[in-house]
Amino acid sequence: DGGITQSPKYLFRKEGQNVTLSCEQNLNHDAMYWYRQDPGQGLRLIYYSQIVNDFQKGDIAEGYSVSREKKESFPLTVTSAQKNPTAFYLCASSRQEGGTEAFFGQGTRLTVV
């Protein structure tokens, strides 16, 4: 089945450690996105990529990094510089044409312990 796979579903991290969240899609979509969801805050855009080897910062990119070496993959690294990393992270993808809907993965819940 085509879709977006995020792994792991739950992730625990010690303070001061970097952690990488995986996002893979087999929809042949050019565009991929990372959002962060906090209670009462809705979805906030972290990074997005419209094409391989290129990506742009979203509204809350500080403390995060991404790479887009393959069309299918858009991993997100939460670095130790992110001061409040505990959140629900959602990955999405869409066709590159403007205005197309995004398809979402099931999310990764990251908890810093």
Added chain:
Amino acid sequence: AQKVTQAQTEISVVEKEDVTLDCVYETRDTTYYLFWYKQPPSGELVFLIRRNSFDEQNEISGRYSWNFQKSTSSFNFTITASQVVDSAVYFCALSEVFMNRDDKIIFGKGTRLHILP
């Protein structure tokens, strides 16, 4: 700058009642798209509808209907005869289409809908 406002943080209605979720947006572009997504307790966002800025025709899909009014920059979502399965968080979103194709999707803060049996 683009912005999506969902003023209703949380709504509770009794099953079979109709309910309308409000969405107001801001954009500088003349070409844009609006979306509604549903987020059930499982967490994954489910796409419901897309509307482009040139199509103000209202749409109905079963118990769901959408009212798009450019004059008031609103894109409201109505559920008729609500059911317990409609309980979820609903997000309105906006995508502008810039000439450099650097478009992105911006979401509102969501409305949590409780349908009480």
